[in-house]
Amino acid sequence: MLPVLTEAWQRAADERVEVACTGGHGRTGTTLACLAILDGVPRASAVAFVRAHYDEHAVETFWQRRYVARWHG
Numbered sequence: 001m002l003p004v005l006t007e008a009w010q011r012a013a014d015e016r017v018e019v020a021c022t023g024g025h026g027r028t029g030t031t032l033a034c035l036a037i038l039d040g041v042p043r044a045s046a047v048a049f050v051r052a053h054y055d056e057h058a059v060e061t062f063w064q065r066r067y068v069a070r071w072h073g
Contacts, residue, residue, distance in 0.1 A: 002073060009038045029058025033068040
């Protein structure tokens with residue numbers, strides 16, 4: 001996952017990058033939280049950051065929140 005998200009993060013500086021899943025909340029929010037960490041948002045604040053700036057229901061499950069909390073970007 002790290003190489004793919006790193007490439008997306010780097011490309012976003014000059015290009016439009018789209019992240020999507022069926023509902024746009026769980027997997028999309030998890031991915032956005034990981035990208036936020038790559039961009040310097042503290043790991044402990046990444047889910048709250050995505051919920052504040054993308055959607056309040058993003059990163060839906062315990063397992064998704066745990067993934068973000070343990071993700072090393």
